[in-house]
Amino acid sequence: MGVAIRFLDDGISTEGTMGKMVVTILSAVAQAERQRILERTNEDRLEAKAKGVKFGRKPRVDKDRVRALHSQGVGATEIARRLKIGRSTIYKILASDQTQ
Structure with missing residues (x-):
């Protein structure tokens, strides 16, 4: 048992072989x-x-500022608070510096 659709105004139906053909087409x-x-x-x-x-959003993180604050001994949480960005972003920037 299946479901059939009938469009009354257009006279189109999905019942039967012709209806299946219409749906397939x-x-x-x-x-x-x-x-x-x-x-x-x-x-x-x-x-x-x-x-x-260029596609994508424009970067709004000043990576040099993150590095400068970190080199001054400011912690990641405080840097994130000052720059109004996520702490994980700080960690990503600092980690990318270590891998280069």
Whole structure:
């Protein structure tokens, strides 16, 4: 036992063999359209990147200030409070300095 949809105004139904065919065709068209949108979006993104457009949000953390405060002996919690950023961000900046 399944579910069938009837569009009374348009005279379209998903019942029977013809109804299943209509659903299959509509889903194939929707899938093709989705693929086309993805391709266009990706092409435009690559074109923008080639022109030098930067994606993502702008960094708002002054890494040099974090390093300076840390070298003055200020703890990560206090640096985070002063700069209004997460403490984990402080740890990531300091850890990246150690791996370089």
